[in-house]
Amino acid sequence: MRTRARTLAGATALAMLAAACQQQDPAAIDDPEPTEDETGADDMSPPPDTIEQTTLVLMTHDSFDVDEEVLAAFTDESGIGVDLAPAGDAGATVNQAILTRDAPLGDVLFGVDNTFLSRALEADLFVAYESPELEQVDEQFVLDDEHRVTPVTRGDVCLNYDRAWFEENDVPLPDDLADLTDEAYAGRLAVMNPATSSPGLAFLLATVERFGEDGYLDFWEALVDNDVLVTDGWSEAYYDEFSATGEGDRPLVVSYASSPPAEVYYADPPPDEAPTGVIEASCFRQVEFAGILQGTEHEAEARLLIDFLIGPEFQEQLPLTMFVFPVRTDASLPEVFETHAVLPDDPLELAPETIGEGRDAWIEAWTSTVLR
């Protein structure tokens, strides 16, 4: 005997199919997808725009995050609600914004970095705005004189190393990128494909800066001979190949300057010393910007959101939500960053215009040299 309840549940599902296909009243079913309204869309739909509150859409990359209380305080104070629209990685976000320029998906974009900045500026994505809060921002990060974009975070891409492995095997740490071609580091390094990974691209740019446009491909050829491993994305390299954090057997990996404090922060109990360290000579500077998107109907509110992004509250919560560093000079760092983070004073760096001119060709040449 089958239970009545089962029969009923099954029959309900079938009734919906029957209703749509066989119903005699076409008007009721002309809609290609008649079911959404009945499937709990009620409790998922975004809050309706009320008269007294504007809701801005902030286009970001997937890694964006913010402390709930800090954001709520901004909304309370300004009356501006913020709806987040993550759009893929940094490159994908910028490209989406460019493609949808005529009918923008948001009011403000956060997450364009110095490696993609020139593409965004050339596409004329942003409305210029010079925030009064910029006075407190370290001016070396202000890379656009017209203030079409405002610097918000700094996070360098650096080689990370497995402390335990280097101690146990008594191998000296590389102190220059050129050392990586030594036999001592054969089969020890994992990097990412610059065509598919943003830290991978930053590391390629670091080698372009260090060895010059004439020399970087020779360096990469030597790395290939030294059995460098290329993965598609950061998480495969970091969790599957890096010896300090997963089951991998490579003690050197491309990651971030903020990864060692993250290893401490997310460990239970937190160790006295981070299991990983940073090779300072390999660091490439990454600055992330925000800008007001052309076509927004809420420019005044968007300006307030930009002020908020470089305001002290937002800046000070950056390290523990996005694991990047603030650009504000007066922002204090959390203790775990004070103790375990290394931030080189003078990392490798390329001007956004230089990157814009060379990027695609360098990736293409890299692909031909390393992958084929």
Added chain:
Amino acid sequence: MDRGLDEHGPAVTLRERAARWLPFTVPALFLAVFFVLPAGTIVLTGLRPEGRLDLGTLPRVLSDPGTLRVAWFTLWQAAASTALTLVLGLPGAYALTRLRFRGRAALRAAVMVPFVLPTVVVGSAFLALLGPRSPVNAASVALLGEAAPTLDLRRTVTAILLAHVFFNYAVVVRSVGGLWEHLDPRLEDAARTLGASRWRVFREVSWPLLRPAVASSAAIVFLFTFTSFGVVLILGGPGRATIEVEIYRATVQLLNLPLASVLALLQLAAVTAALVAYGRLQRRVTRQPLRSAGSTARPPRTVGERLFLAVNLAVIVLLVLAPLLVLVERSLAVDGGYGFAHYRALFSDQRSTVLAVAPLEAIRNSVVFGLAAALVALVVGGCAATAASRPGRAGRVLDRALMLPLGTSAATVGFGFLLALARPPLDLRGSLLLVPAAQALIATPFVVRTLLPVLRSIDQRLRDAAATLGATPRRVWREVDLPIVGRAVLAAVGFSFAIAVGEFGATVFLARGQTPTMPVAIFRLLGRPGVANFGQAMAMSTILMFVTASAVAVLDRLRVGQVGRF
């Protein structure tokens, strides 16, 4: 023949005519709005870089040896993956539907789990199983000593093929098995009684009846693997690329839309050719009486049957369950031992950030989106299957057209949504409707494939008899078709739910930040350094597995009316 089916009365009213065309119009509209319009918009944008049609890129890209190499690799790896999946999946389909053994229901639900898992998680499990530290190598060292050869399949084509079997095994098992369990075993028994060997019975009795379902699942597996993205990148290594990978790079990374458009057209041409070939295989359909599922299975009787079952179970354990177990094991691994710390951390709301992933909320979002998508897919696919089961060409064409999205790049569709559905009257920017719509696009072909063979096999005489006795078309459908397709409908719902829950490529483009689904939540956790994040991503994956398996198991147990009693 059977034209009379539609001509059920002399006075055809407008309402009746509308009702007759509805099975065509609903799927056709859905496809037009959510596939043809978005994909067409983005391809045309790419072909008109300066506002004028410029086909200069076309010959340049198509004559590039790099493009040809990628196209060839895409084609042969898809063909090889499909063949391997069929070779392993067909016996599996028989074992899981015609043989009765303990744990069968659980296994049938478990093979659906791979669908929902994000590639990055599966890739990680495969790297562990195929690398030098795998249990296989540990076993061979234990047996042969240190001199044992080390098996390292990371970044090989073999790894890609095995992962494709992992992901697509359920397609074959469930769509072929779904028909197999309804075949009348008396046909086979009769052939056996007349002295035919088992092989001959299969070849001459079962195979002709199963062929449409085999062709269907082969077509789906081919399209899925033809557009493989994450598996190829993670397991094949960055040196290998499919057309899909190149489209993604051109669209998302290089913003080279002319290149992306030409590649998308190349992909479309190949997929259309595959669908035409598949259409030829489908042309001859044998109708046969179907039996209820419960009555066709029996326990294995002979030694040979037990051995057959054992081999199939071994395949399932090694290829489908082992990678899943790796994830479960990792979710429990804590500091040298095992425990539930990662699960506790997931559920204790320690991170008060906006996008902090509260697992219950992510589960709820996944289930709600999944159900919405499954219902959309059921309506669209149910109508399409009804249309395609009728005589005439239009239904068949519609059926093939609905499979095109499976063979189309997620980047093309995802970016196309953003471009095409952003203006009145179709301004769906930021709308949550986009998520189930995109998911249903992928799930609909499964509904059609699951329902169509069953609908087609319904004996037209039953319908005619009912009509002669005065039943309206609606009543004929309810009393004749519905009880027979009942099981298949539930299977289709389970299938599309699983596909929707696992869909990531489009969801990640379209979902708003505050409504993360489970795959999105896993992806976010894996994007951060820290042991706890990795462990929690694995815990979340394990929860996702159980949610899916339970949902499928519940659907499997539902019964509709008195199925099979006719």
